[in-house]
Structure formats: structure tokens, C-alpha cells
Amino acid sequence: MTERKIRVLVAKPGLDGHDRGAKVIARALRDAGMEVIYTGLRQTPEQVAEAAVQEDVDVVALSLLSGAHMTLMPRVVELLRQKDASDIVVLGGGVIPPDDAAELKKRGVREIFGPGTPTDVIVDYVRKAAAARAA
Amino acid sequence: MAMLPREGAALAERVLQGDRRAVARAITLVESRDPEGRALMAALYPRTGRAAVVGVTGPPGSGKSTLVDRLIEHHRKAGRTVGVIAVDPSSPFTGGALLGDRVRMEKRATDPDVFIRSMATRGHLGGLSRAAADAARILDASGKDVVLVETVGVGQAEVDVVRLAETVLVVAVPGMGDEIQNIKAGLMEIGDVFVVNKADREGADRTVAELQAWLEHSAAGWSPPVVRTVAATGQGVEELAGEIGKHREWLLAHGGMEAKRRQQAEAELLDAAGEAAVRAARASPRYQKAVEAVARREADPYTALGEL
Numbered sequence: 200m201t202e203r204k205i206r207v208l209v210a211k212p213g214l215d216g217h218d219r220g221a222k223v224i225a226r227a228l229r230d231a232g233m234e235v236i237y238t239g240l241r242q243t244p245e246q247v248a249e250a251a252v253q254e255d256v257d258v259v260a261l262s263l264l265s266g267a268h269m270t271l272m273p274r275v276v277e278l279l280r281q282k283d284a285s286d287i288v289v290l291g292g293g294v295i296p297p298d299d300a301a302e303l304k305k306r307g308v309r310e311i312f313g314p315g316t317p318t319d320v321i322v323d324y325v326r327k328a329a330a331a332r333a334a
Numbered sequence: 335m336a337m338l339p340r341e342g343a344a345l346a347e348r349v350l351q352g353d354r355r356a357v358a359r360a361i362t363l364v365e366s367r368d369p370e371g372r373a374l375m376a377a378l379y380p381r382t383g384r385a386a387v388v389g390v391t392g393p394p395g396s397g398k399s400t401l402v403d404r405l406i407e408h409h410r411k412a413g414r415t416v417g418v419i420a421v422d423p424s425s426p427f428t429g430g431a432l433l434g435d436r437v438r439m440e441k442r443a444t445d446p447d448v449f450i451r452s453m454a455t456r457g458h459l460g461g462l463s464r465a466a467a468d469a470a471r472i473l474d475a476s477g478k479d480v481v482l483v484e485t486v487g488v489g490q491a492e493v494d495v496v497r498l499a500e501t502v503l504v505v506a507v508p509g510m511g512d513e514i515q516n517i518k519a520g521l522m523e524i525g526d527v528f529v530v531n532k533a534d535r536e537g538a539d540r541t542v543a544e545l546q547a548w549l550e551h552s553a554a555g556w557s558p559p560v561v562r563t564v565a566a567t568g569q570g571v572e573e574l575a576g577e578i579g580k581h582r583e584w585l586l587a588h589g590g591m592e593a594k595r596r597q598q599a600e601a602e603l604l605d606a607a608g609e610a611a612v613r614a615a616r617a618s619p620r621y622q623k624a625v626e627a628v629a630r631r632e633a634d635p636y637t638a639l640g641e642l
Contacts (some may be wrong), residue, residue: 203362203368204429204456206364225432226432228430229430229431229432230425230426230428230430231430232423232429232430233434234431234433234454236434236436236441236452237429237432237433237434237436238436238437238440239434239436239437242440242443243444245443245444246440246443246444248451249443249444250436250443252354252358253358253449253451254451254452255358255359255362273375280639282355283355304469
């Protein structure tokens, strides 16, 4: 009778106030039956990583439109590693040039989703990532 | 005594040491009603009962999360460690949930002496109160001095959740047709301390007066105070914390704590019994057949249950 749910932290690190995309993703994941923890705007990587640990999420979805992705996204990955939580999958979304995306993936961000990515692609990715993690 | 799986035992040990990752994993286990969670609770339960557990409930939008944030701030200033369980509803249609209570508590996110966990009501058949009670016990066992359990006071399941607390705060706001609505929701009976939040708004005096008038008729013993707060600014929070403390002292002085613990023990035991019965029924090889037989009116539910 166990019912393990997929839990996702949707966070907006950095200083931009554009949370439309994050909210759309949060809602799509919720509608797909997942539990989404939304942390609000202007989170530091420390706040994001700590919340991910406390909430025991499978996936952290970072939305960033300020251009600071090269600093902030790898920082979240690194902090999770320090907290012995590198099994938590980190995904990134926002306006991120292809070269940056490739570099971010090298530095531990599992996947990057650009503007216009259909929400069901992201839902599907999260589901698979969570399943692979549980296995 | 049940055998303790090694993983559960190791996890329990780490919870007792206050390891945050372990606490988070442990809550996931009890929340998922994982069999391993039972072994874990068996190991942790004797080490609980130390924390002051406070329930916070009230209608949506009454400012519960902001108030909880202020209470965390208050306790941290006094050097006390704090755990929070924030319960929000799951969608009955998709089973998903959007849990946003952390937004109001973001300043506490990196305080190592604060642990905040969001919890969805999920579809459990009465299992929510079990899962939330276990989660609160885990925070207690991990060494938190105060555990705050926040839930929307809309349904019986949510009301049951705050009953695991020693002190229950019921939060109202001016101008919501409060009195009648609150009585309907059964909140008046469970409150030990009443809060009129957003008390800088018009109609606060009336809401306070209505609550006080209702409370005059309550049974002898502890008489629940009505406290005005403005959680957004922190106004009234010290007074509120004082009243919560007084209620705890009153319980300790009048034998109320023992009575409360006994009631809780009984509720927890019956919850566990109900859960075990549901589990057993579902595990029966004849379960699906029984459901179909009842659906076709070939059997009634009571007879079908007897045959499972």
C-alpha cells in the first residue's frame, strides 16, 4: 500500500522576477500528479539546495532568466553534492545559449529546456528521471 | 518484537543524531506508508515526547504560514530549535499538489536549527493524520524543541491532523463571516488559543467579540484566549507565543498533558488499526471479487468483508 509520489522543487534562483515560466512548469507537473514544492522568487543556491534536501525531492527544476545561469546552476549542483544529495536530479530552464547548455551539462545539470519546450516533454523527462532514481 | 531491517535501524540512528538528509528520508517513508517506515517508527517512538507540538489551523488565506514564520522567528530568538510540517491539499483529480508554504518561510531555509517539510494530503483513507503524526514525531526525535504543524482547517482529515498537537491555534481573519463558518468547520471545539490575524483590518473588533462570545459558553477548565496579530508585521506575535506557553503550563499543572497524551495514544492506535485493516482487506486475494460482488449487489459490504 505504499504510494511513493514524485516530488519536484521548482525554484527561481537569481534576481530576475520573471516567474511565469516557473509557474507554468509547476502547474504542468502538478497536473501530471506530482507534488511540486514552489519556493518563490530570488532564492539563493543555498536556499534551493537546503529546501531540496528537507523536502526530499527527486528533481530540482531551476528557472533562470537573469543570465546568471553559469554561476547559479552549477552552484546548486555543487551544494547538493556537499549535502550528500547528488542523487537529486537538477534540471535547468530559461534563455540559455547552446554552448552554455553544453557546459552546464558537463557540470552536472542533467538537462536544459529552452523557451517553447512543450510542458509534456518536461513532464515526461521528470517522470523518467524520477523512475531511474528510484530504481 | 518485530525485526528491524538494517536500513531502517541505520536511518533511525541518523535521525536521532539530527542528520537532515535522514530526517527527510524518514518523513518520505512514513508519508508513503512504506513498511520500512513502521520499523523506523518502532525505533524512534521511545525517543519522542520531548518537543512542544503546536497545531495551527484556519481557513485558506488567513495567514497561517506567515504566522508560523513569525513563531519560528520567536523561538529561534529564544534559542529553541524548530520543526515545521506544512500540510496542503492534493488535487482529488490528478493526485498532484502545489505546495507553496515555504515561500512565506524562506528566510528560515538556511537556518540549520529549522527544518521545514511540506506535505500533501494525498488520497489516504484517513492516513493523513497518521502520516503527519509520524512526521511530527520524527522531527521531535531529531531533537527539535518545538514542532509546528500547519494545515488548512477545511475537512475532518485536516482537523484530525492538528489534534496530534498539545496546543491548537485556530486562526481567523476579520470579515469572513467567521463565526458561523468556523462553527460549521468544527474549529471552535478544537482551539486552545484563538488568533484574529490581519487585526489591522476593518471588522477585527467584531471578529474578536464574536469569538469571545462563543467561547464564554465553552466547558470549564482552560478558557481559550483570543489574541490579535498582524503576522505581516509581527504585531501580537509575542503575546501569542506567551498564550501558547501558558496553555502548555496549564496542561502540565492540571494533569491535562497526561490526559491529552492518553487521548492521542488512543487515536494513534485506532488510526493504526484502521490502516492495518484497510491494508489487510486490500491484500486479500478475494478483494477484487468482493468489490465486484458488492457492485453487482450480489453481496452487501459487511458480508463481503467477512469473507475477505
